[in-house]
Amino acid sequence: MADGTSASPAPYLVVADVMRARIADGTWPPGHRLPSRSVLGRDFGGVGENVVRRAQELLIDEGLLEGRAGSGTYVRASRQRHTLWRTQGSGSGNNAVAPAGFTGTWEADSEAKVPAPAAIAARLGIEEGASCVRTAYEFLLQHRPVLLLTSWEPMAITSGSVIVLPEGGPLAGRGVPARMAHIGIEVSRVREVPSPILIDREQAHLLGAPVGSRATLIERTYYDTSGRAVETADLLVPANQWEITYDLPVGLPQP
Template sequence: MAGSSSPGAPYLEVAAVIRDRIADGTWAPGDRLPSRSELGAEFGVGENVVRRAQELLITEGVLEGRAGSGTYVRPPVARRTLHRTPRSGQDWAGIAPGGFTGTWEADSTAKVPAPPAIADRLGVQPGDSCVRTVYEFLTKRQPVMLVTSWEPMTITGGTVVVLPEGGPLAGAGVIARMAHLGITVARIVERLRPVQADRDQAHLLGIATGTQATLIERTHYDTSGRAVETADILVPADRWDIEYEIALSAPGT
C-alpha cells in the first residue's frame, strides 16, 4: 500500500495510517473521514479493505459510524454509570435507567410470537402472543443503549395498560402498570453476560458489528413467582459502567 511500510494484512495497514493521521492532527476529533471510495483510491485498495479497517478502529473506540452520514473521528466519550440499585419510592427498574439523562424512543408491537428463549424466561409456550417494546435511549440524538421488553398478552391483553407507552399509565414502568391490574411485583432478577453487538444492534448504536457489550437479562416476577415481563438491556461496554449497591442491615436488626 502506498505511503505505508507496515507489514501485515492490507486493512491493518490502512488502520495504521488512519491512526497516524489522527495522532498528528490531520483529522481532529469530530472530523468526517473521506468516503471509502476516496480512501480506497488513495491507498490503492478496495472499499472492503477500508471498511474492515474502519470497523477495527470503531471497535477500538478511535472512530464512530453514524448511520446515513459516514465515519467520524470519535471525540472523547465521558463514561456514564448505569445505576442498578433501588431508590426509595422509585420504580428503579422502570423505563429510564438510573444515571441516564437523555431521551428515549419506544416502539411497541402486539401479538408478537415469543421466541423460544424469551418464552422460557416468561414461563410461556414458544409462539405465545406477547407485546414487544423496543426502546432506543439517546444522547444528543445518538442511540447509546437498547432495551427490548416482552410482556405476555395473557396478562395485559385487553386492558388499558397493554402497551407500555400508551394509555393512562404510559411510561410508568412495569411495577406501576402491573399494580393497576392488581398484580404485585415481588422481585426482579437480573443476569449479566458479555456479548458482541450483532449487525442490527451495531447499526442502531453506530458501532462496529462485534463490539463488546453487556447484556442485562431482567425479569419481573409477581408474588406467585410468575414472570410478568422480561427484557434484554444492551449496554455498550465502552460507554457505561454498571453499578450495583447492596444495602446491609445493621447487626442485631
C-alpha cells in the same frame, strides 16, 4: 512455482492504513466527519467506493471510526463513563422506563403478537411461541445510543388493556410496576442476572462501539405477588461507557 515474494496487501487494507495515520497524527481529529466515499476514493488514488467502505468498516470494528445513521462516518471520540445504579427502590425497581443513573432520552419500537423464543418463554414461564409484545429501546445521550434494552411482555396479561403497548396510551414511559398496577397487578420483586458478553456487529453498529468490545448483559424479570413473571428484558450495558454500581441496604438483626 512461487518466487518467494509476498503478495501485495488488499487495497482496502492500504486505505485503512492511511486512515489510521491521519487519525494518529491529528489530521482527522476526534469528532471529524469524513468526506464522502467518492471523495475519499479520489483522494486515495482513484480506488472504488467499495474499497473505501471496507476500510471504514474495518476501522469501525477497531473502534477508531463510528457510523451515525443518516449523518456519515466520524472519527470516534473518547466517551465519558457514567454510573448505572442498581439500588433497592430505584433503577431496577422504579416506576420509570429509564434505569437509575441515566439522564438522557429514549426511543422505543413495539411489535405485538411476536412469538416468544424458547429462552424468553422459559424466563416468562409461558409456552414457546406464545404471543408477546416485544419492545426495543435505545437510550440516548447527546442523540447517541448508549444503552440497549429489549423487553418482552406476554399478551395473555396485557391484551385488550390500555397498557398493551409499553410506550402507548396514558402510562407511556412509566415503567413496568406502574403500568401493571393500572390493570390491578402488583409487581412485588425483580430479578437481575448480569453476564459478561462481547458486542456483536449489529450491537456495535447501534452503539458506535468496536465489535468484540466488552459489555454486561443484564437479564431482568419482573414478578407479581403470586410469583408469575409479567415482563422480562435484556439490558445491554457497554463497559467502556458505564460502571454498574450496586448499592443495597443491609438489614439490622431484630433484637
